[in-house]
Amino acid sequence: MEDQYEALYTTFRWWVPQRLNIADLCCRRWTAASADARRLAIYAEDASGRREIWTYGRLQEYANRLSNGLRRMGVQRGDRVAIALPQRPEAVVAHIAAYQMGAITVPLSVQLNTQTYEQRLRDSEARIAIVDGSAAAALLPATEHCPLLRQAVGIDLDSDARVLSWRTLLARQESAFEMHPTSASDPALLLYTSGSSGAPKGVVLPHAALIGNLPGFVASQNWFPQPADILWTSSEWGSPHGLFGGVLPTLYFGQPLVGTRERLAPAQAFALLERYQVTNLALTSRELRRLLKADPCPSASHRLAVRSLAVTDTALGAALFERCQTAFGVAPNETFSQVEIGTVIGQSSEKWPVRAGSMGRPYPGHQIAIVDAHGQPVDTGMTGEIAVNRYDINGHSDPSFFAGYWRGEETGRPVNSTWHRTGDLARMDEEGYLWHLGRIDEMFQVGGQLVAPGPIEDSLRQHPEVDEAVILPVPDGSGIKAYIVRSVAPQHAAEPVQESPAVEGAESAPSPADVPADAEQSPEPDAPVTPASPEAATVHQETLAAQLDTLLADIPGQHHVEFVDALPLTPSGKIRRQAFKQIEEERQRKWPPAPANAAPLP
Structure with missing residues (x-):
């Protein structure tokens, strides 16, 4: 295979319009023509086997109704809207509705407990919370201690007096909404770090962050989109990986994605991939390991159409890499990302050679260095901390960068005003491949x-x-x-x-x-x-x-x-x-x- 990395990396240029809104990029623009409005956006399933198909036109209509409803409840530009929903179309509707009115989404996992929901709702000063039965038992008690929260909107919770019915709210609203103009630098999301080694921090991402994540997404999905591409991610749609490694880029390109409200057992997951002929997977390394332990050779027992598989979270390792390649017939593309900087390092098996066990090379548009404790670059092959520059190799601003920490928290351990230190240790070899050694705070x-x-x-x-x-x-x-x-x-x-x-x-x-x-x-x-x-x-x-x-x-x-x-x-x-x-x-x-x-x- 021809190694195209050098040409792709050196010739890449960012183009980010001054006026930008994620809602327009991921939905509204696909409804300008009636043919595009009929494009399939989401295949949805629930535990009972009920299936739905949502078009881009339907997503936009529901988002318009919800935007009108939120505005009537007093939501204004810059207000936070908490979304605690599983993989269901209404989750996408909620995001689009908030973005197009200039509000900020606060995606929340449906796995949190009441204490954590209360912490997040109070810290973000969310005005509205949107929830369904997946998180209602833990989230709704938390709302009683959040004085700034004006209303909880419930999906399929019509009998619960603590919520305003989603169905009732949307039925009363008009289906047209004029999008609020936003700039690329305006805040769009408030995401919280994982909290695996310390207190979670709120990270504010601008609308431009979607553009900044596209090179890593396209490369890790082997030059998405191809005409028949359909994506499924095992991650929650409210997680950073689920949003930027799955939902938002897929909708940006006008392609369909598959959503399931409940977490699937391995046999169910493989059946889903076969049923929808899913071509692109976005998995965590933990999920990949779980699937392959249940079925080491799914391609032998299912008629799969997988052409690309992106894996994130922790290093794959050479052994899991080989098992995955044998199981699916494609080399997995390992990626490295953080909430603050997006997907900046990884593999792309169809554009440059993949090294088993390596975390890959810097994706086009991102400038990476390995530095010592004083912020100075180390020699090739030496261990140091991964640092990401706020500018690419051409001096242009990298749009994947976060706008800052919520409430003005300190931005990690900056080398200087130009670099963001990730807290991850790695070494870079002579060909520019990085080899992950672990988190500094885990050593x-x-x-x-x-x-x-x-x-x-x-x-x-x-x-x-x-x-x-x-x-x-x-x-x-x-x-x-x-x-x-x-x-x-x-x-x-x-x-x-x-x-x-x-x-x-x-x-x-x-x-x-x-x-x-x-x-x-x-x-x-x-x-x-x-x-x-x-x-x-x-x-x-x-x-x-x-x-x-x-x-x-x-x-x-x-x-x-x-x-x-x-x-x-x-x-x-x-x-x-x-x-x-x-x-x-x-x-x-x-x-x-x-x-x-x-x-x-x-």
Whole structure:
């Protein structure tokens, strides 16, 4: 294959009109002609099997009605509209309606708990919240403590007196609405960071952020769109990845996407891909691993049409890359993104050679550097922090950049006014490929040595009966501990699982519920692991402990393994490592180690 990277990267130029609105880019312009208005925009399904088809014309009509309704409720330019909806067409309607009236959307996961909903609604000072049954039980109680929230609008919640019926609201409004003029730099979205290693931060993105994300989206989807392209993403449409790696770019190009209100089991997901002949997938690495563990060769059992697969969240690793390529017949395009800067690094298997295990190259339009602690570029092959320039190689402003943090919070660890430091460590080779080593805030020292958990966790996940793994330092610094989620249950499920022989007196495995009450929590997106039959093969703890010792042969100390039912995750699927740290600190307080000179118990 011809390597086209250099030509694509060096000749790319940004063009961002001064007047810009996401609603116009993703919907309104597709309704100017009647033929375009009939273009298919969304294929929607629910758990009962009911299916809907929405055209761009229908999306725009509903958005106009909702904009009129929001205006009658007092929503003005710059006001925040919270949207807590799953993958359903009304979620897109809500976004379009808010953007075209100059309001700011606050997309919220349907996985949050009441405490977190209250925090987000109060922090954003949202005026309106739009919700359905997926999040109503947790969100509506939170609204009672949000004095600035004027109204909750409920979809399919007509019997709930706490909400204004979506159906009633739209039925009373006119189907025409004149879009509010906005500039490319005007705020459009208020998104919150994952909070995997600290308190979530509100990130304000302008309308231009959609344009800024297009090069990464087009390249990672192997030059989307092709005439028959249909996209499905496993991510919530309210997540940064779901919005900018799926919904908004697909609608920008006037192509259809597939939405399902409930999270699909692997067999259901593959059936969905076959039913709609989905050509483009946008998955997290966790979701990809889950699908392939359930069916290592879906192309043999389903008539799939997948031509491109973009993967984000955490590094794929060479082993998962090869498994994916075998399973789907296409090389997965790993991508790197953050809420603040969009998708700026990744692969594009049809335009330049893909390196298994690499996070890819800087996408056209984005200027990347690997810097040391002082912000100075490091030599090729040396480890440093990924930094992204606010300007491309031609000196033009990069539209993918965020406008700032909500309430004026400090912008991370800036090298200077031009660079944004990501907090991710990597090295760049001679050909410009980047190799991810982990998050700075996830790395730790044991025995005077710096440990990057990512590669070790990836090696543990390769075990056929390991579903998920995370490693952390033992609180007293004496070694490393691996928390393992098994793909199958132990043979004697009724017996409590004890820690590996290297650790004595361990308590039962932690769960997300063990997190202290003052820590931000969210339900585990993955369903609990279903217990296997007694005849099922099991993971032997001693074997994994030995594997961990091999991986950490150069790290001094005793290393331990503990099985857990699930890992505490953020709504976006990232591991909340801080939760495990809090659990272990609590254990230390409850059961402190015995003094070295303590007498043995009688």
